[in-house]
Amino acid sequence: MxxxxxxxxxxxxxxxxxxxxxxxxxxxxxxxxxxxxxxxxxxxxxxxxxxxxxxxxxxxxxxxxxxxxxxxxxxxxxxxxxxxxxxxxxxxxxxxxxxxxxxxxxxxxxxxxxxxxxxxxxxxxxxxxxxxxxxxxxxxxxxxxxxxxxxxxxxxxxxxxxxxxxxxxxxxxxxxxxxxxxxxxxxxxxxxxxxxxxxxxxxxxxxxxxxxxxxxxxxxxxxxxxxxxxxxxxxxxxxxxxxxxxxxxxxxxxxxxxxxxxxxxxxxxxxxxxxxxxxxxxxxxxxxxxxxxxxxxxxxxxxxxxxxxxxxxxxxxxxxxxxxxxYGAFGSVGRIRHEIVVEGTTDTVPRPDSEWLAYEFKGKPGAVGRLPRQFAPYHLRLDWLMWFAALSPAYARPWFDAFVERLLTGDRDTLRLLRHCPFPDAPPTYVRALFFRYRYTTWRELRATGSWWQRTYVGEYLPPTRLR
Structure with missing residues (x-):
């Protein structure tokens, strides 16, 4: 050399x-x-x-x-x-x-x-x-x-x-x-x-x-x-x-x-x-x-x-x-996991007995019985931003309302970022977002229920919203 x-x-x-x-x-x-x-x-x-x-x-x-x-x-x-x-x-x-x-x-x-x-x-x-x-x-x-x-x-x-x-x-x-x-x-x-x-x-x-x-x-x-x-x-x-x-x-x-x-x-x-x-x-x-x-x-x-x-x-x-x-990563580590679950309904007026169907994301935890998939090195940008949105609603303010609007209009480009849209024929009338605490199940819970996650309802992240 x-x-x-x-x-x-x-x-x-x-x-x-x-x-x-x-x-x-x-x-x-x-x-x-x-x-x-x-x-x-x-x-x-x-x-x-x-x-x-x-x-x-x-x-x-x-x-x-x-x-x-x-x-x-x-x-x-x-x-x-x-x-x-x-x-x-x-x-x-x-x-x-x-x-x-x-x-x-x-x-x-x-x-x-x-x-x-x-x-x-x-x-x-x-x-x-x-x-x-x-x-x-x-x-x-x-x-x-x-x-x-x-x-x-x-x-x-x-x-x-x-x-x-x-x-x-x-x-x-x-x-x-x-x-x-x-x-x-x-x-x-x-x-x-x-x-x-x-x-x-x-x-x-x-x-x-x-x-x-x-x-x-x-x-x-x-x-x-x-x-x-x-x-x-x-x-x-x-x-x-x-x-x-x-x-x-x-x-x-x-x-x-x-x-x-x-x-x-x-x-x-x-x-x-x-x-x-x-x-x-x-x-x-x-x-x-x-x-x-x-x-x-x-x-x-x-x-x-x-x-x-x-x-x-x-x-x-x-x-x-x-x-x-x-560079740097994980200067702090969360003790609790919160997730935003986005749902829609076709009812013209939301009622206590309305049927709300959940949108499923490709990588972000949603359905408790679904094992997370391996996507890296591919970067699912919307899924990552949803994690930050659960940490801070203010962080999501510039784009979250626009995301909901695109669900209400059935925007095809937005729906392609999701794993599952529960409204294949026409967009929902209302969309809402709920806040849940997620935790991993134990070995015993997994054997009994087949679920990888256990979730507890925390509150409303976004009330039922429709297009103006």
Whole structure:
């Protein structure tokens, strides 16, 4: 390895690039399939309305030039096509500069989507995908060995991701310091997976071991990324194992999958396959990589200061291009799970004996006898926002009424986001939303009732509402 190139990381780079391309593909496909109801021209938070009130500097996006639902769909499916080409290895068929431009395309398209996505795209893994995707532009292809500086920047990103998440926990909920947060987390997390019920019922001493292992992985292991091999590879491998544990225990979109992909770039896999002979990097490429490193170092000041602050923020971008961000998750853990159940009736006037039928969501808990499904890395945006709506009605105010209105009109794009609509022929006359407390059943209750959840009525979230 010379001062610029690290041939031993050729295979790790390949795994990283193909994994990132796959996640780009998932992200673009999700945007194409969900945007019309969420941010389309007739969506709950329409892009044209957003662009009319937000200046260009605050949200640079391709859609400043033109917006229509057809154009957005073209950008989303176009991004998916480029991602599929990258997944197939198209960047390896191009000269170095051509490969860099090809990787720049999905980054620019997804940035344009995120910057008009508003609340629906206000998740930390959006910025993480953009920051990772921008660094991938400079990682090169088979025409050059992986640059040491870019590999270092990817480790710096992984460090901030893990260490930031560890610090926010230690500074946040006392249950992390007491090692008791996992008594509740698997039950109250935003979107449980098919194995979350079983994780919740693990013995409590094992939950304490999980919490302690999490602290070690997030607060100690990240520093080992900057040590010599094979220690750095062992640290990255341990992070990958931890992320796989999180993947099977919940649905966190592509957050954990992307962490695995980033960690793969730190693996020295030269022992598995001898790296091919790669030519020396051209001078212009070295200059570009050095310039990138200087820019990232300068932009890292505010995220680093945030890491050291007692008032640490989670999942925040400090620049509109999302180049260097701060991350964190679950600084607090809920002890009780509340869910909003949305129902409709065809009665012209709601009566005490009216029949109310429930809408079912794809991922959000609803019917107590339905085992949650695995959707990650696919991101069900409406389901996630419904979890936040149960935590804070004020958070849902900008879009929840619009959601109800679309149920009352039988909007097809909105209904496609749901698993089941109980009104296939005509929309209901009234829609209401009820508030329930959900908890996992015990083993005995599961055997007796076949239900994974037990729910208790709390109150009315939204009274019966009809179109004016």
């Amino acid at each position: 010379d001062w610029f190139a690290a041939s031993g990381y050729w295979l790790g780079r390949l795994v990283f690039q193909r994994g990132l391309a796959a996640l780009y593909l998932v992200a673009f496909a999700g945007a194409a399939l969900q945007f019309r109801a969420l941010i389309g021209e007739r969506g709950m938070l329409p892009v044209p309305r957003f662009l009319a009130r937000v200046p260009w500097r605050a949200a640079p996006t391709l859609f400043r030039l033109h917006y229509s639902d057809r154009f957005f769909a073209g950008c989303a499916w176009g991004g998916a096509a480029v991602a599929a080409a990258l997944l197939a290895g198209a960047d390896g068929l191009l000269p170095l500069w051509g490969a860099m431009l090809l990787w720049l395309v999905p980054w620019g398209l997804y940035l344009s989507i995120v910057n008009v996505g508003q609340t629906w795209y206000g998740f930390g893994w959006e910025s993480l995908l953009l920051e990772t995707g921008f660094l991938a532009v400079f990682l090169g292809n088979d025409k050059v060995a992986p640059p040491v500086l870019v590999l270092f920047l990817l480790r710096w990103l992984l460090f901030r991701l893990e260490f930031g998440a560890g610090l926010i926990k230690m500074r946040g909920d006392a249950c992390w310091r007491e090692l008791t947060c996992l008594y509740y987390h698997h039950e109250t997390q935003p979107m449980p997976g098919p194995l979350s019920w079983f994780f919740h019922h693990l013995p409590r001493p094992l939950h304490r071991v999980e919490a302690a292992a999490n602290h070690v992985t997030q607060l100690v292991v990240p520093f080992l990324l900057f040590t010599p091999q094979p220690i750095a590879t062992a640290a990255a491998a341990l992070m990958i194992v931890t992320q796989l544990w999180l993947i099977v225990s919940g649905n966190f979109a592509w957050l954990n999958w992307l962490a695995v992909v980033i960690a793969a770039s730190a693996l020295d896999l030269s022992g598995l396959r001898t790296p091919p002979a790669l030519p020396a990097a051209p001078l212009w490429y070295e200059i570009v990589v050095i310039a990138l490193t200087v820019v990232v170092a300068a932009l890292s000041y505010r995220p680093t200061r945030n890491l050291l602050s007692r008032t640490q923020s989670m999942n925040r971008s400090y620049d509109v291009l999302h180049l260097v961000n701060t």
